[in-house]
Amino acid sequence: MNTDFNLNFLCENFDFTGVFKEFKIKDEGHINSTYVLIFTDGEKDYKYTLQKINTYVFKNPDELMLNIASVTNHLKRKANGNSERCTLDFLKAKNGKYFCEDEDGNCWRCYHYIDDVYTCNTIESAEVFYNAGKSFGNFQRLLADYPIEDLYETIPKFHDTFSRFCDFITAVQEDKSGRADTVREEIEFVLEHEPDTKVLLALLAKNELPLRVTHNDTKLNNILFDNETNEGICIIDLDTVMPGLSLYDFGDSIRFGANTASEDEKDLSKVSLSLELYKAYTEGYLASAKDSLTENEIIYLPFSAKLMTLECGIRFLTDYLNGDVYFKTEYPEHNLVRCRTQFELVRDIERKFGQMKKITADAAK
Numbered sequence: 001m002n003t004d005f006n007l008n009f010l011c012e013n014f015d016f017t018g019v020f021k022e023f024k025i026k027d028e029g030h031i032n033s034t035y036v037l038i039f040t041d042g043e044k045d046y047k048y049t050l051q052k053i054n055t056y057v058f059k060n061p062d063e064l065m066l067n068i069a070s071v072t073n074h075l076k077r078k079a080n081g082n083s084e085r086c087t088l089d090f091l092k093a094k095n096g097k098y099f100c101e102d103e104d105g106n107c108w109r110c111y112h113y114i115d116d117v118y119t120c121n122t123i124e125s126a127e128v129f130y131n132a133g134k135s136f137g138n139f140q141r142l143l144a145d146y147p148i149e150d151l152y153e154t155i156p157k158f159h160d161t162f163s164r165f166c167d168f169i170t171a172v173q174e175d176k177s178g179r180a181d182t183v184r185e186e187i188e189f190v191l192e193h194e195p196d197t198k199v200l201l202a203l204l205a206k207n208e209l210p211l212r213v214t215h216n217d218t219k220l221n222n223i224l225f226d227n228e229t230n231e232g233i234c235i236i237d238l239d240t241v242m243p244g245l246s247l248y249d250f251g252d253s254i255r256f257g258a259n260t261a262s263e264d265e266k267d268l269s270k271v272s273l274s275l276e277l278y279k280a281y282t283e284g285y286l287a288s289a290k291d292s293l294t295e296n297e298i299i300y301l302p303f304s305a306k307l308m309t310l311e312c313g314i315r316f317l318t319d320y321l322n323g324d325v326y327f328k329t330e331y332p333e334h335n336l337v338r339c340r341t342q343f344e345l346v347r348d349i350e351r352k353f354g355q356m357k358k359i360t361a362d363a364a365k
Contacts, residue, residue: 013093013100017046047113061107063152065098068238078142117224126280133284135232143213144292159248161197161311171321214244218253251304271344283363302356306349313342
């Protein structure tokens with residue numbers, strides 16, 4: 001198998017236990033190149049996850065890794081002696097940082113491999129989604145007292161929905177793709193929802209919502225589930241950890257997880273919000289996080305699902321108007337199909353909003 005890492009360089013820069021035995025390629029991710037390195041002392045194997053940081057996406061690896069290291073170290077201190085499985089454990093390089101740079105400018109990081117776990121790419125039952133909510137809720141609870149001023153904003157305005165709306169307005173005005181006249185209904189939908197894009201930002205500006213440590217990529221496959229208990233034990237893929245609102249993480253989980261259709265479903269009659277899955281995730285999330293959240297954070301949980309879905313749809317439509325320059329597409333209307341799916345989900349969330357509020361209030365009791 002071909003690799004793009006130099007084993008001698010890595011061994012010189014990281015303090016591995018034992019001698020090198022073999023490696024495996026992990027190809028689940030879309031951003032970083034990932035390998036599992038296996039070392040042995042003759043009696044026991046020692047596994048490490050090796051990743052090449054994508055410095056095209058993350059242009060400041062120092063700030064990136066300082067964020068990740070400080071958050072994982074905070075989680076370790078809360079682990080009561082079980083830190084080997086509850087959070088990622090990064091190795092320090094010989095340069096004192098949590099990554100090293102090779103002669104070609106590639107940046108490498110290593111953490112201890114967590115064994116006897118699995119990940120999920122699809123939600124097969126309400127129980128799985130409950131456990132996911134519980135896991136991300138626990139992540140939020142354990143980091144509730146983290147000093148937020150110590151975190152870098154590695155991707156500015158990542159979930160600033162009004163900023164996304166302004167980008168959309170620019171895309172409509174410039175109409176680089178010449179497609180604006182064909183999507184007037186979608187454009188009007190966004191314009192009608194402009195007030196929604198400002199709601200959480202206004203609450204944050206008035207200090208009525210707190211800044212939190214947010215994961216910003218709360219997909220199901222970013223949780224490691226224990227093989228025996230099926231409990232979510234560790235949150236992974238921490239590259240987008242930065243200051244934000246807890247509501248962003250919750251809302252995005254519902255956006256992708258409680259949708260009855262795929263993100264690029266063309267038949268909008270298949271698109272709806274599953275109240276069963278919304279209930280499962282909300283109950284799991286609040287079972288872990290309730291005591292660490294403010295009253296407003298709990299009240300706005302249903303709205304956050306609507307907002308994150310709206311934001312995602314706006315981003316797809318903006319890219320469609322700009323000529324599909326950001327998201328990877330498989331056919332010319334792909335971003336438009338994605339956009340329509342998100343907007344249909346927004347409509348269904350609006351229809352079911354009263355039920356979502358009741359589910360949330362009951363789970364918070």
